[in-house]
Amino acid sequence: MLFRTLIGVLSLLIASAYCEVVRYERPSIYDKSAHFSLQVNGTEMYTVSYAGYDYVHLSMDQGHPTEFRIKTLSQGSTIKSYSITPKQLPIKAKVEGNELVWSMEKAHYLIVKIDDLKEFVIVVDPTETNAPKSKGTGIFNVLDYKADNTGKSVTTGIQAAMDAAAKQPGSIVYVPAGLYQIGNLMLRSKTSLYLAGGSVLRFTGKPSDYKKLYHKSDLHDGTWWIQTEFDSTDIKVYGRGTIDGNGYNTRQNKYMADLLVPVGTKNFRCDGVLVRDSSFWAVTPIQVEDALFTNLKILDRLDVTQNDGIDVVESTRVTVRRAIAIANDDSFSTKTWPYKTGTTVPYPYSPRPLSDVVFENTVAWTKCYGYKVGQGVHQRQNNVTFRDGTVYAAGVGIGIHHLFGTEKATGVTFQDIDIENLAGSPGGRGTWLAVWVGQGGRGVGPIEDILIKNIKARDQGHKNGFLQGYNASSKVSGVTFSDVYMLGSTKPATSLKQMNLLNTSYSENIKFANSKSLSHTPIASTLRKLSYHRFDAILILSLPSAVSRAMLGVILVGLASAYSIWSVVCLEANVRKARALGLPVARLPVDANNVFWILFQPHFYSLLDRLPIRWLSYPSFVRFSRRGWYFAERANAHLQLGPIWALVSPVSINIHVADPDAIQDIVTRRGDFQRPTAELKILELYGPCISTAKWPDWPRHRKPMATPFNETIMASVWAESRRQALGMLVSWTKFADAGIPSYQRDTHTLSLNVLAAVGFGKPYDFRGSTEPSVDEIGEYRDSLQTVLDNIILLLIVPFRVLQMVPGTWARIGNAGVSFKSHMVKMLENETEALQQGRKGSGGIMPGFVRAVDQYHRESAADPDAKGAKKGLSVDEIFGNLFAWLAAEIEAVAEGRPVEEWDYKQMFPKLKCCRAVFYETLRLFPPGPALPSITSDHPQQVTVGDRTYTVPVGVNFTANLRAMQTHPQYWSNETQWHPSRWIMNPAATSEQVAQETFFVPSKNIFFPWGEGPQICPGRRLSEVEAVAVLACLFRAHRLRIKKDSDGESDEATYRRFDKCVNDVDLVMLVRLKNADQVTVVCEEA
Incomplete structure (x- = not known):
């Protein structure tokens, strides 16, 4: 139990993951496509022949590259041309003879056109997470x-x-x-x-x-x-x-x-x-x-x-x-x-107005309108939104067709729509935009308040567009155009003529509001930057001698008062916004990312911890202001406030979610909910890294990190973990009843040594915390350990500034510089090996070197290019190395199997070791939550039976810790019970092979994260943890040393339990005072 926190951090190591593809059997009444076959990750899919196009339906796990391979069956020649809709997707396909091949990590609905063949529609869904059993209660x-x-x-x-x-x-x-x-x-x-x-x-x-x-x-x-x-x-x-x-x-x-x-x-x-x-x-x-x-x-x-x-x-x-x-x-x-x-005869109620309708993330293919309001407007239609859509082909791309009825169509938005192809002329209006009032014999009415924003019209149709009313009482009015790009233009249109909108009778109040840069930064934005970013210099204020101390005091009090008033005003404004969404609210007087609060709060809470007051008795603003409050709260906040609620500060609204379906929706909508890169910028201690990369850059960072850590090196991970654990056991058993001097330091050393061997090809022998080390190992290990121990200070104040300050801070700054010099040296060695055609050290560094080489070649070919690159700069390499090393060094593994144990044979059999690992991760996930932020337009999130429309720029947090300790999903949710992971446990050793491992429902256990940017370290972390645990407990056991001969077992347990649950969040979860409990390692 003692090592549950230490082992949990292993989950951040890099590894590859497996992507499941589900195909659906073709019913006997449907014919197989005669034109196309499709293989997904090498598995043949069930295609369907259809009128006008063929199609195939499948599901896939998201977040991992999945290969799609179309083969043309009706032509044997090489594919000459193709298109994949939506064209705005970052899909890069290649032709291999009569096959079209690409990979994607997210499920999409695609329309593929190859040469002169009919279209091939590929509808890909996310893997089901809520499929019921075919039998059972209910x-x-x-x-x-x-x-x-x-x-x-x-x-x-x-x-x-x-x-x-x-x-x-x-x-x-x-x-x-x-x-x-x-x-x-x-x-x-x-x-x-x-x-x-x-x-x-x-x-x-x-x-x-x-x-x-x-x-x-x-x-x-x-x-x-x-x-x-x-x-x-x-x-x-x-x-x-x-x-x-x-x-x-x-x-x-x-x-x-x-x-x-x-x-x-x-x-x-x-x-x-x-x-x-x-x-x-x-x-x-x-x-x-x-x-x-x-x-x-x-x-x-x-x-x-x-x-x-x-x-x-x-x-x-x-x-x-x-x-x-x-x-x-x-x-x-x-x-x-x-x-x-007519068709309304069976309607249950008298006619009703229509309002609050949203169509988003859609693909349209039609001979009429892709997206339309109308024809019938017999009752008012209000607040209808079409956004994030693609028109593959249509007669009219988007429009409002007010042909029947006398009521208003008002508050209609067309936003973020890509119109690819237009053909035909429904009603004589073959155009990209048709907003018009016609007389269909049932009256006419007005169209008002229309927003047409961020539209890409690749085709404008063969007819002029329409903004046309019918008469003076039935006009088209209040139309705003914002960022409409016509026919490949890189500049937004600024006139109706540029958009080919020439039918404009009975229209008025037409405006253009294209995006423009602001010439100044609001005070609120400046203060946010102060809250989120580290200091890049030390500001020294010198006042003229004529300025009295009293004057200085007045200035400081005035500034503090102004800041306090601003904070209160902004806090209440954000509270009103959150309550307007219909969410329960908890207030924070100071934002959690405020640098002054980050530095001050450990001292504040060290005082509170000494008071004899239960944590849950404190008001919410006290509890939620603490860094890493998720661990003390478990699921209590959501049990009190509900599955979705807002944590509101003066600078942000952070919506916390603990609902499996809602979390699945959020993490898979990559374009709608993005990583909060502005807040994560602080993590760029050594340069841009995978943790701060925006989605377009994320694959560049992930590839050189994940590629070396596939299944082929798992045997090396297994062997090195075994070797290090054996060395640690030799060191621990020397101390007998005196106890291990610092198992926290030792497990950190073990993790760093496994990392050095597997990741950098530099194997080191294990040395305990009391043993002297040679200079090279000591300098490298000590500098990294110093960086990690003081990470918050280094993230706020650059190490070059710290070097100028005498004492301890200078030592911390020197450690930061020293650690970077080690990375430089390793990178130079690998670069030299690459240039000389040698293999290199293996592990992660060769992949980084190849990425640097590619980056320089791209830059040399086009120094001013602003397009997407595939390689990484040296600064980005250092940033990634630190992020990756920090994740690894915080991870801990103890134990090791017998030398003759084979990885492929033994690892799958060690289900109990995996159970210990998983249960530890359940209670102590390395990171307690998954943050995201709404993108450039409002998003809808459904929790239970309610749908919430959330504004732009609002933070979302999938509360991982709450989900993994929620009584609705886990029995004995706060107790550490590894046995919950073993189904039909064996009664005898002969029955062990019949045991099965429990697989929880989607999004109630996700310590590696979820969605397209899931941490790829699952396999490696499992292998290392299982190897160490198996070795550690093969012939040894750990026990807690009593403080005195008179200490009772109950008192020892209370002291132990307090130590284990006293955790905080630095970069990852850690035990705050691990060495206050002495552990003895002895033979079983």
């Missing part, structure tokens, strides 16, 4: 209700299962893989429908199998195929299955259907399903309140008319996030209609 498997999964008959088993599940609110109807032909399906309140990957719900296409609900005068009779019951709540449809509308055949039978219709319901959720071949509108939320659609794939045919993708109708607070919609008609749109007319 699970209603449709096969138990005689559902026919062969597709030979129209089955009623799914409805029977749904009706039975409705009697137990919160239940799940489980649909396994198979083909199910079904009639109308009614989704019941507080019940979920789960469609497993490979399952297909199929519309028969026969009118006699369905209930007629409406008639459309220009088409046919129609129905709602899968709908919610009226006045229902908390319904969810999810999984990786398919809803197949059989639309082409249905229309041949003069019938049609909306496929998925949440109607008259609240708190509806839809995630992951694939909807295809609709005969009318595919997904239609009607008169809904609070709905969220995620990972939605709508793949309609391009030869069936009026088959809209998703139309949000008369609803409030609806979000569509991460979706692709391919259709003949509009891909994404909103509408409001008249009462009980």
